Amino acid sequence: MPKDKKNKxxxxxxxxxxxxxxxxxxxxxxxxxxxxxxxxxxxxxxxxIDVPTDTESAELEEPNSEVSSSEASEEPxxxxxxxxxxxxxxxxMKVPLLANxxxxxxxxxxxxxxxxxxxxxxxxxxxTPTVDAWTRKxxxxxxxxxxxxxxxxxxxxxxxxxxxxxVKAKFMEGARRIIDRNFKEQLPDPRAxxxxxxxxxxxxxxxxxxxxxxxxxxxxxxxxNNSQEPIWVYHKRAGWCKSxxxxxxxxxxxxxxxxxxxKIGRQINILNPTLDAHLPxxxxxxxxxxxxxxxxxxxxxxxxxxxxxxITTLIKSATVSPEVAALIWLCMQNELSLLVTGGxxxxxxxxxNAISAFIxxxxxxxxxxDTRELTLPKFLQWVxxxxxEANPEGKGxxxxxxxxxxxxxxxxxxxIVGEIRRQREAEILxxxxxxxxxxxxxxxxxxxxxxxxxxxxxxxxxxxxMLDALSGVVVTFRHRRFNIRRVLEFSEILKKGEFNVxxxxxxxxxxxxxxxxxxxxxxxxxxxxxxxxxAGMDDRExxxxxxxxxxxxxxxxxxxxxxxxxxGRIVSNYYVDPDGVLEVVxxxxxxxxxx
Ligand SMILES: Nc1ncnc2c1ncn2[C@@H]1O[C@H](COP(=O)(O)OP(=O)(O)O)[C@@H](O)[C@H]1O
Ligand SMILES: [Mg+2]
Numbered sequence: 001m002p003k004d005k006k007n008k009x010x011x012x013x014x015x016x017x018x019x020x021x022x023x024x025x026x027x028x029x030x031x032x033x034x035x036x037x038x039x040x041x042x043x044x045x046x047x048x049i050d051v052p053t054d055t056e057s058a059e060l061e062e063p064n065s066e067v068s069s070s071e072a073s074e075e076p077x078x079x080x081x082x083x084x085x086x087x088x089x090x091x092x093m094k095v096p097l098l099a100n101x102x103x104x105x106x107x108x109x110x111x112x113x114x115x116x117x118x119x120x121x122x123x124x125x126x127x128t129p130t131v132d133a134w135t136r137k138x139x140x141x142x143x144x145x146x147x148x149x150x151x152x153x154x155x156x157x158x159x160x161x162x163x164x165x166x167v168k169a170k171f172m173e174g175a176r177r178i179i180d181r182n183f184k185e186q187l188p189d190p191r192a193x194x195x196x197x198x199x200x201x202x203x204x205x206x207x208x209x210x211x212x213x214x215x216x217x218x219x220x221x222x223x224x225n226n227s228q229e230p231i232w233v234y235h236k237r238a239g240w241c242k243s244x245x246x247x248x249x250x251x252x253x254x255x256x257x258x259x260x261x262x263k264i265g266r267q268i269n270i271l272n273p274t275l276d277a278h279l280p281x282x283x284x285x286x287x288x289x290x291x292x293x294x295x296x297x298x299x300x301x302x303x304x305x306x307x308x309x310x311i312t313t314l315i316k317s318a319t320v321s322p323e324v325a326a327l328i329w330l331c332m333q334n335e336l337s338l339l340v341t342g343g344x345x346x347x348x349x350x351x352x353n354a355i356s357a358f359i360x361x362x363x364x365x366x367x368x369x370d371t372r373e374l375t376l377p378k379f380l381q382w383v384x385x386x387x388x389e390a391n392p393e394g395k396g397x398x399x400x401x402x403x404x405x406x407x408x409x410x411x412x413x414x415x416i417v418g419e420i421r422r423q424r425e426a427e428i429l430x431x432x433x434x435x436x437x438x439x440x441x442x443x444x445x446x447x448x449x450x451x452x453x454x455x456x457x458x459x460x461x462x463x464x465x466m467l468d469a470l471s472g473v474v475v476t477f478r479h480r481r482f483n484i485r486r487v488l489e490f491s492e493i494l495k496k497g498e499f500n501v502x503x504x505x506x507x508x509x510x511x512x513x514x515x516x517x518x519x520x521x522x523x524x525x526x527x528x529x530x531x532x533x534x535a536g537m538d539d540r541e542x543x544x545x546x547x548x549x550x551x552x553x554x555x556x557x558x559x560x561x562x563x564x565x566x567x568g569r570i571v572s573n574y575y576v577d578p579d580g581v582l583e584v585v586x587x588x589x590x591x592x593x594x595x
Contacts, residue, residue, distance in 0.1 A: 076183055077132040078192040098122055098238045105215035106198045107191075112216060114238045124233050124241035128212045129195045139196065143178050144204050150174045164263070164280055168205060175200040207256050209245055210301070214283075220303055224253055226296025250290065253297035257287035276389055282372050308375045309350040310357065312562045315553060319347065319476075320487045321518040322557075324503050326549035327490070330542070331472055331527070332358040333575070334534040335413075335438040341445040342476035347485040348442040349373050349418065351476050356440065357564060359414055361572045366407040368400060369418030377568025383410065404428045408435075417441035426460045433469035448473045448491040448499050456497055464497035471530060477505065487518055492527045500525065548582065555585040569593060 102111035113125045131139070151174040157163045175197040187193050202211045213222050213233060221234035227250050231243045247253055254268075261268045261275050268275040273289040282304030289297050311329075314320045331338060332355060340355075342348045353374050359365055365382045367374050376382045385407070390397035400417070401424050407415055408428075419442045420426050433439050445451040451473050455462045470493045477488035490503040505518045531542050556570060570591060574581040584591060 076135040076138075076186050076192075076196070078135070078187065078189075078195050079130045099218075099235070101218070103216065105212065107194055108198055110212050110215065112218070114235060114241060119242065122235075122238050122241045124235060124238070124243045126212055126216070126243060126245065131196065131199055135196065136199075138182075139200050140203060143182065143200055146178055147171065147174050147200060147204050150178065162280070168201070171201050171205050172197065175204075207259060208252075209247065210256060213243070213245070214301070214303065217306060220305075222299075222301040222303065224256075224297075224299040226250070226290075226293075226298065227253060228296065250297050253287075253299055254289065257289070257297065257299055260285050260287070278372060278386060282375075284371050302371065304372065305375070307562075308353045308373075308564060309347070310562055310564055310567045311354045311553065312556045312560075312567055314351065314354050315557050316562075317485075318516065319485050320351075321503070322550045322553045323520070323546065324474075324487055324490050324518055325553055326546045327502075327527075328355055328472070328474065329358045329549050329553075329571075330531065330535075330545055332438075332440075333360065334531060336471035336527075336530060336534070337433045337437075337439045337469060338472045338474060339441055339443055339451065339470060340474045340476060341443045341448075341451045342488070343446055343478065344444065346476040346478040348476050351474060351487075352416065352418075352440060352442055353564075355474075356416060357567045358571055360575050361568075363413035364411060365414045365416065366410055366412040367416040367418070368403040368407060370400065371418075373418065374416065375564050377565050377572075379565075379572070380568065383412075400425055401428065404432070408432060408437075412437060415439045419443065423460050426455060426462055430462055430466045430469060434466070445475075446477075447475050448489050448501060451475070452493075452497050452499060465495075467493055467497045468495060471527060473499070479507070484516075486516075490518075492524050494526050502527075548578075552581060552585050555588065558588070559590055561591065566591075566593065 096116045098114040098116060100111075100113050102109060104110065108129060111127045113127075114122050115125065116122050151170050153167060153170065157167055176193075179193050179197045179200065183193055183196060187196070202208055207214065210222060210231075213219060213231065218236045219233050220236060221232075223232040223234070224247065225232065227247045229242075231245045231247070233241050233243050235241055257268050257275060260277065260279065264277050264279065266275060266277060268287055268289065270289070273292045275285070275287040277285050279285060284302040284304070286300040287298065311320075311325050315322055315325055328338065338355075340348045340352045353376075356365075356367075356374065356376050359376075359380060361380055363381065365376065365380060367376075367382065367384045369384070369386050372384060372386050374384060376384075385403050387400055387403060388396065388398040401422075404415075404417065404425060405428060415429075415432055415437050417425070417429060417439065420429060421444075429439055429441055443451060443454065445454050452464075452467065454460060455467065456464050472493060473489070473491045474487060475489040475491075476485060478485045486505045487503070488505050489501050491499045491501045493499050500522055502520060502522055502524050503518050504521050506515055508514060528539060528542060531537055535542075537545065552570065552574060556567065561567060561570060570581065
């Protein structure tokens, strides 16, 4: 018997055995779960084909001799899965469906289902077009090498993170050429060839199996604990879920970690077994190697939100009223300092991000964060800075405090601080306010009273008279039972740490039944003083200006201008030519963003 044939038969036997074993292991799951389990398990078996276990098969060079089961033909097969489950299938599904959506990444359809199974956590099932094992092998063992040698890059391109998009485009072009050369006849459908090109690209330059997860904007975190467990994900609505993606080996996790490290000119290896890095995309990555992490290599990716909350989306979701948003806008226009406070996960950072778009374009902004979360309009003069942890020798740490002290030497007009936690940070923050900077920051506190109390008591201990430099406090709040987020209070700060709540969210009022409104509960006094001082406006003019801004905000909501740049563009145009903007608003016309 020829060596190849013998080898193929042996592997075929192994697959059969494995399948049998699997069907015995999973005897009493219901249909819907079995369907998905099988998908996963089949994949596992396929992977086994790719990794020959005996020395004979390891010698095989040609990709087409490595695949062996009788179903694996030597024709490429690309299966594009339906984006939505069929009605019938939906009805058949006995398990509660927590989410079901689809999106495209690199023109490839991807669909996601989140189901609640018998497990403690929901299961996140992502479906991408499948490429058969033979074609995958061909791509990975042969065409990947071709792609690397075909795309000519010079060293400056490889090392410059800013050139990543260019490098990627070059690789994509190369991948398309190679795929067309090899598969044009067998795969006349350009969509199928696109899938192969993207597969090739993602497995050469990118993070292979992780790419589709990275493309899902509903995910906040992607976590690999080791190669035995499926990848975990943190979904915006469903929280922690187990995904249907399993990695092949510890080496694969290590490969991903080193690919990431290389991109930013760092290394991860036995001597430096941890990596903590910010990618040029804003994502934050942490990797640790066995045996530092005892169960295996880990990878934690905290995804950077590409579509952050804007004032438009916050008004639309009733998180803030247009009136409060307009008042905050007026405060920011006139360089008054504000704090956004609230509980963990109440939406402080999101709110801070949204109101940052009110900063005029002729001012210099420095932001300081632990992890980069903020996104400001592209055209602002903005220097985002993030802290750095110490290296394994305990050197090179850059703290929030270091950055805040440094920021004051960078001639900023506005300073945005992600979160204030310690005394020295708060001291520097208030010093910055007292030296004429406008400052915006978040702080953990449940309401205005607690905000003042936290600031003026140990361990932060700011003298109450120092608080004069602060003009207002926005309190964000998450109602756990209804899972809604609201601005609970907007308060002005009076002298010596006194305060006055101007607007408050009410959920129920006697006689009115259920209400969900942010209502004005008192008249502003100190803010009026400050605004008349800075903007030269009297009471009447302030009220008119707020009303004007309310009309602009409502118009933006109506027109659906929800991106950071759209909001920023309108705000900046309003500063330069308010009448021009108001005319468009009054006529309810759309804005020409191309100009
Ligand atoms: N107004 C809102 N409505 C719904 N979800 C929100 C809102 N604001 C923020 N979120 C979501 O809540 C989570 C926590 O928000 P974040 O701003 O980071 O909170 P914090 O800074 O208070 O910890 C994020 O997933 C964010 O997308
Ligand atoms: Mg935050």
